[in-house]
Amino acid sequence: xxxxxxxxxxxxxxxxxxAGCSFFAGYPIxxxxxxxxxxxxxxxxxxxxxxxxxxxxxxxxxxxxASWTGxxxxxxxxxxxxxxxxxxxxxxxxxxxxxxxxDVQRGGPSTGQPTIASQGDIMQARWGSHGDYSxxxxxxxxxxECFDLTIEAFNLSETYRTPVILLTDAEINxxxxxxxxRDDFEIRERICFxxxxxxxxxxxxxxxxxxxxxxxxxxxxxxxxxNISGYPAxxxxxxxxxxxxxxxxxxxxxxxxxxKSEVVNPDADLIIVAFGLPSRAALEVVKNDSRIGLFRPIxxxxxxxxxxxxxxxxxxxxxxEMNAGQIVREIERFAGRKNVRLFSKLGGVVHRxxxxxxxxxxxxxx
Amino acid sequence: xxxFEFFRRDRWPHMFCPxxxxxxxxNCIQRAFSDAEINIDRTVFVSGIGCSSRIPGYIxxxxxxxxxxxxxxxxxxxxxxxxxxxxxxxxxxxxxGAIGGNHFxxxxxxxxxxxxxxxxxxxxxxxxxxxxxxxxxxFKSSTTPKGNPEYxxxxxxxxxxxxxxxxxxxxxxxxxxxxxxxxLAIEKDGFSFVEVISPCPTYFxxxxxxGDPIKxxxxxxxxxxxxxxxxxxxxxxVDEKITIGIFRDADRKSYLGRGNENRC
Numbered sequence: 001x002x003x004x005x006x007x008x009x010x011x012x013x014x015x016x017x018x019a020g021c022s023f024f025a026g027y028p029i030x031x032x033x034x035x036x037x038x039x040x041x042x043x044x045x046x047x048x049x050x051x052x053x054x055x056x057x058x059x060x061x062x063x064x065x066a067s068w069t070g071x072x073x074x075x076x077x078x079x080x081x082x083x084x085x086x087x088x089x090x091x092x093x094x095x096x097x098x099x100x101x102x103d104v105q106r107g108g109p110s111t112g113q114p115t116i117a118s119q120g121d122i123m124q125a126r127w128g129s130h131g132d133y134s135x136x137x138x139x140x141x142x143x144x145e146c147f148d149l150t151i152e153a154f155n156l157s158e159t160y161r162t163p164v165i166l167l168t169d170a171e172i173n174x175x176x177x178x179x180x181x182r183d184d185f186e187i188r189e190r191i192c193f194x195x196x197x198x199x200x201x202x203x204x205x206x207x208x209x210x211x212x213x214x215x216x217x218x219x220x221x222x223x224x225x226x227n228i229s230g231y232p233a234x235x236x237x238x239x240x241x242x243x244x245x246x247x248x249x250x251x252x253x254x255x256x257x258x259x260k261s262e263v264v265n266p267d268a269d270l271i272i273v274a275f276g277l278p279s280r281a282a283l284e285v286v287k288n289d290s291r292i293g294l295f296r297p298i299x300x301x302x303x304x305x306x307x308x309x310x311x312x313x314x315x316x317x318x319x320x321e322m323n324a325g326q327i328v329r330e331i332e333r334f335a336g337r338k339n340v341r342l343f344s345k346l347g348g349v350v351h352r353x354x355x356x357x358x359x360x361x362x363x364x365x366x
Numbered sequence: 367x368x369x370f371e372f373f374r375r376d377r378w379p380h381m382f383c384p385x386x387x388x389x390x391x392x393n394c395i396q397r398a399f400s401d402a403e404i405n406i407d408r409t410v411f412v413s414g415i416g417c418s419s420r421i422p423g424y425i426x427x428x429x430x431x432x433x434x435x436x437x438x439x440x441x442x443x444x445x446x447x448x449x450x451x452x453x454x455x456x457x458x459x460x461x462x463g464a465i466g467g468n469h470f471x472x473x474x475x476x477x478x479x480x481x482x483x484x485x486x487x488x489x490x491x492x493x494x495x496x497x498x499x500x501x502x503x504x505f506k507s508s509t510t511p512k513g514n515p516e517y518x519x520x521x522x523x524x525x526x527x528x529x530x531x532x533x534x535x536x537x538x539x540x541x542x543x544x545x546x547x548x549x550l551a552i553e554k555d556g557f558s559f560v561e562v563i564s565p566c567p568t569y570f571x572x573x574x575x576x577g578d579p580i581k582x583x584x585x586x587x588x589x590x591x592x593x594x595x596x597x598x599x600x601x602x603x604v605d606e607k608i609t610i611g612i613f614r615d616a617d618r619k620s621y622l623g624r625g626n627e628n629r630c
Contacts, residue, residue: 023447049446054472058439061432061469065412065443068430069451073443091433213428213444214451216407220374220423222431231377232423232431 002181008146008173009034012102012166013042015150016074020187021100022048023073025062027055027081030114031170032104035076056081060088064097068221070192070212072154076102079112082121083128089163090129091223093247096161096208098190100153105169107348116348117169119276119322125165126301132244134251136258137165137301139275143177148185149298155188156258160250161207167300169322171277171350193217202243203228206250252302259304261297266311268293270366273308273331274320275300277350282320284353291366300327305334316365318343320351367406372396374426381420383491385571385579387538387564391485392421394541394562395456398548409452412441414466416492417566418458418485435466438473441480449479449622452552459486459500463519467499470521474528477556479622483548484521484559487566495569506573520601522561526614531556533613537563539587540610547612556620563590563608 006014012035016024024039026032036052043050049066053059056077063073077085082103092099105121107113112120125137136156140149150166157164192210193201198217202208211217224232225240233239251258262279264286271293274282279296286294295308295317308317308331317340319328328342343359345351360366373396382388399406406427413419415434422429432440437455445453462470462484473480489507490496497507497514500521504513522535532554534547544562551558565571565582576582586608593611601609 023443025443051442051446053439053442054468057436058442058469058472061436061439062443062446064432065430065440065445066447067443068410068428069444069447071447073447087433088436211428213410213430214408214448218407218426218428220429220431222423223433224431229376 001183004179004181005176006143006179007034007176008143008168010038011143011146011179012150012168012173013038014181015147016100016154017042017046017048018147018181018185019072019151019154020189021072021074021154022046023063023066023071024048024075025051025053025059025066025073026075026077027053027059029056029078029081031106031173032076032078032102034173035102035104056084057088060085060092060099060101063099064088064092064095067097067099068213070190072098072158074100074102076104078104078106079108079121080110082124086124086128090131092163093129093133093135094223095221096202096247097163098157098161099163100150100157100166101163102166102168104173105167113348115170117171117277117322117350118348119169119326121167122300122323122326125167132248134248135165135301136160136162136251136299137167138298139167139300140172141276141279141296142172143175143179145298146172147179147181151185151187155186158188158190159207160254161210162251167276169277200228201230202226204246206246206253255302255304259299259302259307261295261299261304261307263293263295263311265290265293270316270318270360271295271312272318272320272356273297273327275327276322278320278322278345281351281353281356285356292360297327303327303330305330309334315339316341316363318356318360318363320356321345322348322350367396367400369396372399372406372426373424377424380424382417383568385565385567385582386417387487387562387566388418388421388485390538390541391418391483391544391562391564392424394545394548395483397545398552401545402549402552404452404552408450409454410444411454411456412437412444413456414461416458416461416490417487418456419461421456435461435464436469437461438466438469438480438482442473442478445479445622453480454552455480455482457482457484459484459488459521460490460498463499463521471524471528474525474530474557474559477529477531477618477620479556479620481551481558482560484561485564486521486561487564487570488518489566489570491566491569495573505570507570508573522559522613525557525559529557529618530559530614531616531618531620532558535561535563535610535613537586537590537608537610538565539583539590555623556618
């Protein structure tokens with residue numbers, strides 16, 4: 001175990017390297033550029049490969065390409081770049097390619113507020129690519145979690161053969177905090193096919209083994225709808241339904257294993273739901289008032305709704321978001337609209353504890 | 367390597383139209399491959415979207431059929447991920463010249479260790495005959511019903527200018543030369559680019575009074591001029607002339623080449 005004092009950016013890079021990341025492709029964009037720069041310095045030191053590509057479309061494409069050679073690969077971007085990466089994320093979902101995407105959120109839409117924190121990409125992370133799928137997204141709220149959840153992102157990506165999105169923001173990435181690096185963190189490795197021909201690379205109940213390029217598996221990989229041989233099957237409804245159902249189910253049926261959340265004061269009368277930056281303000285509130293509890297989803301997608309309802313059934317829920325209201329829709333799905341209220345902050349301003357208390361008082365539910 | 371081992375026989379027959387040039391190019395790739403004695407289990411074929419991009423699906427090797435325009439970017443990741451692999455991109459004029467143009471020019475500039483084979487059939491075939499960056503000036507397509515008001519890219523001249531190490535352009539009427547150039551391209555370090563002018567009778571031919579494959583084939587053959595015989599600069603489809611031959615054979619240090627100590 002060792003202690004350090006790092007930026008969120010650095011913690012993410014160190015977490016990625018600890019997880020075994022050996023390939024990074026990226027493109028400069030505020031406020032995620034520091035991750036690109038740290039990677040350019042750190043990856044060669046550990047024998048990894050770094051390349052700055054010509055745009056975000058190419059960055060995620062290169063990361064996916066490298067993943068097919070068996071490497072753990074990553075890219076990092078922010079809002080506008082995240083929009084461009086959606087086509088690549090869709091490809092990674094369809095081809096079942098492990099890859100980690102860091103989205104350091106900034107105000108949008110469009111060029112928006114490049115240097116200002118936001119939580120505006122929550123729904124884009126879930127639904128940004130076209131078509132039906134499920135996805136995993138994690139939201140750290142500290143430098144410690146930048147490190148821990150980056151490792152977790154790689155583990156989940158390798159385990160479920162799926163892209164995993166890390167959703168941070170300009171503030172989380174640029175703050176400095178103490179980081180404790182334990183020696184006993186778990187690293188999961190990809191399960192791969194042995195050498196030689198593989199006839200049905202996509203035959204599995206949940207997650208098929210991975211055919212690494214260059215081992216004679218001779219596998220065809222495509223973003224088209226495909227059958228268990230990996231061959232295009234674009235007008236076969238059964239093949240399509242089987243494929244998409246499996247791609248969704250491998251995540252949704254394992255949500256108990258995937259989902260993580262933090263709970264404070266579970267017996268409280270009112271529950272605040274907050275994640276990322278505003279959850280730090282919420283923590284200040286609940287520390288001083290046992291009538292108020294906190295539910296912090298660490299896994300945003302799949303949303304840990306069952307865990308929330310375990311403590312919030314029949315209670316009032318106040319949702320804090322640095323956007324115009326995104327995850328609140330998911331919470332309403334579980335708790336019902338009449339029990340849920342949104343306290344939204346736009347423009348990059350974080351909720352202050354006093355403001356949160358004021359909002360609760362005005363609501364008159366305590 | 368024997369032809370029946372090179373192709374995925376369980377996927378025959380292929381999807382290409384009668385008279386399409388893709389079959390000829392597939393044949394040339396297989397021959398070049400046999401001549402170069404490359405281990406197919408250490409080779410990855412990468413493609414984007416379009417008719418030509420379906421070729422890797424018929425080759426019995428690791429193959430990555432990716433997104434429209436992005437083949438070279440994916441291939442860059444594969445090559446850097448495992449530099450011991452031979453990485454070959456198969457693309458077309460629609461995939462490479464328009465939506466993938468940025469990746470093409472940057473891979474040339476990097477001299478990335480890839481072989482790119484571009485089948486230029488002057489049209490978007492998969493979507494049904496729209497104008498492409500390879501459509502000659504004045505020729506008709508479904509989106510230029512009065513004739514193309516624009517001029518096409520000269521992909522090979524571009525690649526040579528942008529820093530590719532090996533650049534050649536042939537037509538499907540030059541199978542011997544094409545096969546040899548594909549072999550040289552595979553063996554060359556750095557970015558190699560082989561462009562093949564190929565007939566699409568279904569969508570390019572029919573819209574331009576050359577629906578008969580033989581007629582289109584003859585048009586391509588009769589209008590190609592060897593680069594050595596060109597008085598001025600190379601051209602493609604300007605005054606219906608197509609420059610063919612080896613445009614560049616250089617040994618600029620490649621991205622992965624020994625001595626490029628600056629790469630990360």
